[in-house]
Amino acid sequence: xxxxxxxxxxxxxxxxxxxxxxxxxxxxxxxxxxxxxxxxxxxxxxxxxxxxxxxxxxxxxxxxxxxxxxxxxxxxxxxxxxxxxxxxx
Numbered sequence: 001x002x003x004x005x006x007x008x009x010x011x012x013x014x015x016x017x018x019x020x021x022x023x024x025x026x027x028x029x030x031x032x033x034x035x036x037x038x039x040x041x042x043x044x045x046x047x048x049x050x051x052x053x054x055x056x057x058x059x060x061x062x063x064x065x066x067x068x069x070x071x072x073x074x075x076x077x078x079x080x081x082x083x084x085x086x087x088x089x
Contacts, residue, residue: 020078027074031067038063 042059046052 023074024078027071030070030074034067034070035060035063038066 038059038061039056041063042056045055045059049055
């Protein structure tokens with residue numbers, strides 16, 4: 001039985017809010033967009049300052065870290081919602 005199909009003690013189904021499900025599906029695209037943005041900013045800075053691989057690598061690492069942080073923040077919101085649902089049951 002999936003988590004969205006759980007029944008409460010009085011027999012009424014409890015469903016997770018659909019907005020949270022869509023946010024979780026977008027976690028991969030959020031991470032990917034942060035990484036690509038880091039690469040693009042690094043490439044542009046390399047072209048401006050003529051420091052060929054340095055800025056690209058630095059901004060790629062910063063994009064990776066930023067993507068991880070965004071996804072972690074998103075999943076922590078889901079954990080809080082699930083904990084409040086468990087308290088209600």
